[in-house]
Amino acid sequence: MSPRRADATENRARIIEVARTLIADSGEVRLNAVAKAAGVGQGTLYRHFPTREDLLVEVYRREVDDLVADAKALVAEREPVEALARWFARVAEYARVKRGVFAALEAAVWGELAAHSLGPIGDAVTLLLDAGKAGGTIRADVDSRDVILLIGFLTRLTEAEWDARARHLLDLVLDGLRTRT
Numbered sequence: 001m002s003p004r005r006a007d008a009t010e011n012r013a014r015i016i017e018v019a020r021t022l023i024a025d026s027g028e029v030r031l032n033a034v035a036k037a038a039g040v041g042q043g044t045l046y047r048h049f050p051t052r053e054d055l056l057v058e059v060y061r062r063e064v065d066d067l068v069a070d071a072k073a074l075v076a077e078r079e080p081v082e083a084l085a086r087w088f089a090r091v092a093e094y095a096r097v098k099r100g101v102f103a104a105l106e107a108a109v110w111g112e113l114a115a116h117s118l119g120p121i122g123d124a125v126t127l128l129l130d131a132g133k134a135g136g137t138i139r140a141d142v143d144s145r146d147v148i149l150l151i152g153f154l155t156r157l158t159e160a161e162w163d164a165r166a167r168h169l170l171d172l173v174l175d176g177l178r179t180r181t
């Protein structure tokens with residue numbers, strides 16, 4: 001397979017970002033709206049993403065990859081509890097997109113998406129937890145599965161309650177993960 005032309009790579013990235021924004025803002029993705037907002041024609045969009053599902057899967061994969069990369073950067077730059085708190089803020093953004101993607105996709109695609117995310121996200125959570133455990137600021141009795149289960153509530157929030165509850169609930173989870181003095 002030959003490398004993509006620079007303009008094709010830019011178009012693809014712009015299409016994915018526009019779709020991500022539309023999902024996060026409205027939970028809805030119409031391909032003609034994505035093409036128009038990305039400044040590309042329908043043909044360009046369909047060359048990159050033959051189906052709506054192909055586009056949604058790519059948006060979700062990009063979110064997972066970015067979330068995992070954020071964990072590594074935060075652990076390198078911040079104190080463990082602050083890194084985890086900032087990562088939880090990023091998780092809130094991820095969950096909003098995940099909720100929109102999953103609502104838009106058919107059930108047959110869900111298994112593939114879950115397999116792509118749970119391993120890498122579990123690894124990212126383990127990295128963040130281990131940094132806090134090593135520093136004595138995160139409880140020793142928690143693991144990545146605990147955190148993934150706890151933050152799973154984000155996909156259950158309605159759009160109407162998102163702003164009032166998402167970050168507050170993540171703060172509660174973070175408080176529960178801290179060691180007590």
